[in-house]
Amino acid sequence: MSATMLPADDGIGVRGLVADWSSDRHAFHVSWGKAMMWIFLLSDTFIFGSFLTGYMTVRSSTTVAWPNPSTVFSLHIGATSVPLLLIAIMTFVLITSSGTMAMAVNCAYRRDRVNAAALMIVTAAFGEVFVGMQAFEWSKLILEGVRPWGNPWGAAQFGSTFFMITGFHGLHVTGGVILLLIVATRLLRGHYEKTGNYQIVEIVGLYWHFVDLVWVFIFALFYLW
Amino acid sequence: MSTTPAPSQQQHQQHPIGLYLKIWALLFLLSTMSYLVDYFHLQGYLRWGLIVLFMLAKAGLIVAVFMHMAWERLSLVCAILLPTLCLLVLVALMAIEADYTHLTRVLFFR
Numbered sequence: 001m002s003a004t005m006l007p008a009d010d011g012i013g014v015r016g017l018v019a020d021w022s023s024d025r026h027a028f029h030v031s032w033g034k035a036m037m038w039i040f041l042l043s044d045t046f047i048f049g050s051f052l053t054g055y056m057t058v059r060s061s062t063t064v065a066w067p068n069p070s071t072v073f074s075l076h077i078g079a080t081s082v083p084l085l086l087i088a089i090m091t092f093v094l095i096t097s098s099g100t101m102a103m104a105v106n107c108a109y110r111r112d113r114v115n116a117a118a119l120m121i122v123t124a125a126f127g128e129v130f131v132g133m134q135a136f137e138w139s140k141l142i143l144e145g146v147r148p149w150g151n152p153w154g155a156a157q158f159g160s161t162f163f164m165i166t167g168f169h170g171l172h173v174t175g176g177v178i179l180l181l182i183v184a185t186r187l188l189r190g191h192y193e194k195t196g197n198y199q200i201v202e203i204v205g206l207y208w209h210f211v212d213l214v215w216v217f218i219f220a221l222f223y224l225w
Numbered sequence: 226m227s228t229t230p231a232p233s234q235q236q237h238q239q240h241p242i243g244l245y246l247k248i249w250a251l252l253f254l255l256s257t258m259s260y261l262v263d264y265f266h267l268q269g270y271l272r273w274g275l276i277v278l279f280m281l282a283k284a285g286l287i288v289a290v291f292m293h294m295a296w297e298r299l300s301l302v303c304a305i306l307l308p309t310l311c312l313l314v315l316v317a318l319m320a321i322e323a324d325y326t327h328l329t330r331v332l333f334f335r
Contacts, residue, residue, distance in 0.1 A: 028301050038305050049312040057319045061326035063334070070263050088260045095256060099249035102291050109239045202238055202293075209291045213284055219256075220280035224263050225273070 037203045041210045044172075048214050051165050052221055058157040067153035069223050073137070087223050090133050091215065097126035098212040101205050108201035113187045116201055120184040123208065127177040134170045138163075165218060172211050179204055238293040248290045255283050 011019060028035045059066055075085040104119035141162070145152050148160040183204050192198055259279040262272055289295040294302060 028304070029298055030301060035301070038301065042305050042308060045309055046312065049309070049315070053312070053316050053319050056316065057323045057326075060320070061323040061330065063327065063330045070266075084260065084263055088256070091256050091260075092253065095249070095252045098252075098287065098291055099245060102245040102249075103242055105238070106240070106242055106245065206292055209287055212291075213287045216280055216283045216287065220259065220276050224259060224276050 031199055033199065033203050034206070037206050041206065044210065044214075048165075048168070048217070051161075051168065052217060055161040055165060055222065058161060059155070062155045062157055064155040066155050067151060067158045069225075072141075072153065073223060084223060086133060086137055087219065090130055090137075091219055093126050093130050093133070094212050094215050097123045097130070098209055100126065101208045105202045105205045108187070108198040111196070111198065113190070113193070113198070116198070117184040117187040120180050120187070120201070120204075124177045124180040124184070127173050127180070127208075127211075131170055131173050131177070134166060134173075138166075162222070165222060169211070169214055169218060172214070176204075176208050176211050179207065238296060240290075240293075240296075244290065248286050252283055252286060255279050255286075259283075 070083040071081075073087050074081045074083045076082075077085070100119050101123045104116045104123060107113075107116035107119060146159045146162070148163055150156045151159050183200055186192065187198075187201070192200065256279075259276060262275050262279070267275065294305075
């Protein structure tokens with residue numbers, strides 16, 4: 001049975017492997033670029049999922065009190081201290097950037113490449129503002145004595161999980177900003193005009209929305225919990 | 226989605242800008258509400274329940290509308306969303322392990 005099922009001239013060994021995996025069968029009716037981006041995002045979900053699970057484990061197994069994020073991340077406006085103010089602003093900045101990205105995708109599919117590129121640059125600018133505020137937050141906490149091995153307020157694990165999770169997320173935002181600027185430049189130069197295929201904007205958009213999605217979980221589980 | 230959609234429908238995720246703006250406003254509202262949970266110092270199960278509720282609502286809106294998952298075919302939706310459920314198993318195992326570690330620390334290391 002197996003001999004008759006095999007195509008005649010597909011070869012064996014590596015040639016056979018390539019032939020089998022590249023033959024005319026497909027499960028996902030989307031372009032390869034979009035399918036690959038989704039699979040990459042799935043793997044990234046597992047990375048952030050493991051980080052957050054690790055954070056849950058150290059936080060619920062320590063016998064020392066966990067520092068209260070509400071007061072640790074508060075900002076002083078005049079004499080009053082507003083809890084989590086900077087984090088709330090960062091959340092709104094990132095959601096706004098997601099909105100402009102969704103509109104950029106819409107413009108790209110209408111082949112309005114100038115507006116698509118402009119909206120992508122606006123998205124990148126919001127992303128950069130977010131990274132800038134994160135750098136400010138890191139500097140503030142480091143000045144107050146937070147280190148990966150300890151802090152003045154309680155459980156030592158607070159610093160290590162904070163720097164690892166927000167640092168890795170900030171790295172993703174920075175990578176996204178670079179990707180957005182590269183694709184926006186190519187849009188403006190008319191790079192995709194030849195093929196008329198503007199799906200790259202949607203694929204970059206998927207990555208950007210994922211970065212926003214991860215922040216939703218970090219905001220809820222790290223800052224609010 | 227019983228019939229196979231035309232290829233053009235598959236390749237282009239073209240949706241009205243008004244829809245994106247509505248989702249955007251909704252995300253702003255949900256973020257404000259989750260911030261208010263902390264601002265008004267809600268505690269206990271009410272706090273945790275509301276945090277998780279708003280978190281899941283926001284995540285669902287982003288994945289379904291902004292990432293167009295609501296209009297993708299079920300084969301892609303299952304391939305991407307079902308494996309993430311494995312994380313729940315990891316969370317459950319680590320929660321049990323953390324409880325055990327906490328108990329031994331309380332008993333022997335204080």
